[in-house]
Amino acid sequence: MRIGIDPGVCEGNAVCEALAPMVFELDDHDQARVIDDVxxxxxxxxxxxxxxxxxxxxxxxxxxxxxxx
Ligand code: SF4
Incomplete structure (x- = not known):
């Protein structure tokens, strides 16, 4: 599966990180990203x-x- 995160829409509230901490994290600019390991x-x-x-x-x-x- 492919995952896209629209950086112009993400507001960095970390809901994705809370729901799927194995997959998502926030970067240094509070933008969601997919964890490299996955x-x-x-x-x-x-x-x-x-x-x-x-x-x-x-x-x-x-x-x-x-x-x-
Ligand atoms: S941090 Fe995650 S849940 Fe929050 S807006 Fe960005 S992509 Fe959506």
Whole structure:
């Protein structure tokens, strides 16, 4: 699965990090990012994290997270 986070929409409230701490974290500028450890060499994220990622995408108050694939 591919995860996109719109930096122009994310407001850094860390809801995604709280819901899926294995997948999301805030960077030094309080923007959400996907943790490097869960990104495969082709840029995707393993389906084992799908349930958490979808929960975070649905829980993001700004709807800044897109999930594809
Ligand atoms: S929940 Fe949404 S708005 Fe909040 S930090 Fe995560 S991506 Fe950004």
């Amino acid at each position: 990104v495969t060499p082709d840029g995707s994220v393993s389906d084992e994290h799908r349930a958490l990622v979808e929960r975070a995408a649905e829980g993001c108050p700004r709807l800044a997270i897109q999930v594809a694939g």
